[in-house]
Amino acid sequence: MLYLNLWRRPIKSSRKLIFEELLKSISSHVLSPDKKSILIKACIFDLDGVIVDTAHYHFLAWKRLADELGFELTEADNERLKGVSRMQSLDIVLELGGITVSEHNKFVLANKKNTWFVDYVERMAPEEIFPGVKHLIHELRSAGIKVALASSSKNAKTVVQLLHIQNEFDALVDGTMVANSKPHPEIFLLAASKLGVKPEECIVFEDAEAGVEAALAAGMKCVGVGSPLQLKAAHKVIAKTGEFKIREIANL
Numbered sequence: 539m540l541y542l543n544l545w546r547r548p549i550k551s552s553r554k555l556i557f558e559e560l561l562k563s564i565s566s567h568v569l570s571p572d573k574k575s576i577l578i579k580a581c582i583f584d585l586d587g588v589i590v591d592t593a594h595y596h597f598l599a600w601k602r603l604a605d606e607l608g609f610e611l612t613e614a615d616n617e618r619l620k621g622v623s624r625m626q627s628l629d630i631v632l633e634l635g636g637i638t639v640s641e642h643n644k645f646v647l648a649n650k651k652n653t654w655f656v657d658y659v660e661r662m663a664p665e666e667i668f669p670g671v672k673h674l675i676h677e678l679r680s681a682g683i684k685v686a687l688a689s690s691s692k693n694a695k696t697v698v699q700l701l702h703i704q705n706e707f708d709a710l711v712d713g714t715m716v717a718n719s720k721p722h723p724e725i726f727l728l729a730a731s732k733l734g735v736k737p738e739e740c741i742v743f744e745d746a747e748a749g750v751e752a753a754l755a756a757g758m759k760c761v762g763v764g765s766p767l768q769l770k771a772a773h774k775v776i777a778k779t780g781e782f783k784i785r786e787i788a789n790l
């Protein structure tokens with residue numbers, strides 16, 4: 539059980555001592571700004587665009603497919619592809635290009651895009667994990683907060699293994715385990731149930747509009763990672779995941 543006490547911020551000289559004091563205060567008693575106790579037991583991280591820049595590799599692969607199909611896919615178009623499943627992304631890409639194909643050809647195109655994506659990802663180094671992310675996960679777990687990964691990607695396990703972070707999570711949920719893709723809340727509700735916590739005890743970190751929508755639909759708090767304009771529905775928006783400070787939990 540973890541409470542953050544905003545009113546008992548540690549005042550120590552060295553940064554290390556401040557952090558130790560913060561951890562102590564977390565496990566004691568803390569109040570939210572509206573003076574109601576809040577309880578956060580888990581943080582759930584999206585993968586692509588939150589832990590590593592694989593969102594960019596997804597974009598490159600979809601762009602390559604659009605090029606082959608004879609139209610240009612822009613970064614702005616790509617915002618609609620973030621967070622949603624492979625086949626839903628393909629439907630959006632085809633709609634953007636004004637193209638109709640048979641169900642069989644949809645699978646051919648989706649496989650082609652996936653082959654390119656996997657090719658980019660396999661050349662990725664573990665150092666490509668966003669700065670500060672591992673540190674944040676370690677801080678959260680040291681404070682007794684559970685940490686899960688919830689990604690719509692069916693390649694999530696491969697990416698996590700390539701980054702050597704498979705042991706950093708208490709639970710991992712990916713696109714192979716759910717029937718409904720974000721913005722449906724299923725993936726986050728499944729992550730919470732695997733962690734043994736209630737939805738309202740979770741904070742989700744998301745870079746996709748569909749992901750923010752899913753987190754809110756699940757009854758969770760959401761930290762958007764990226765543009766405040768794009769992710770305005772989130773409780774808070776930060777530019778990069780590693781910027782998040784655990785003392786901010788009480789202010790969400």
Ligand code: BG6
Nearest residue numbers: 586619620621624690691692693
């Ligand atoms: C999400 C990405 O994490 O996974 C989407 O934000 C992607 O862009 C989706 O389409 C599915 O990924 P995959 O690896 O199963 O094709």
Ligand code: MG
Nearest residue numbers: 584586587745
């Ligand atoms: Mg994402």
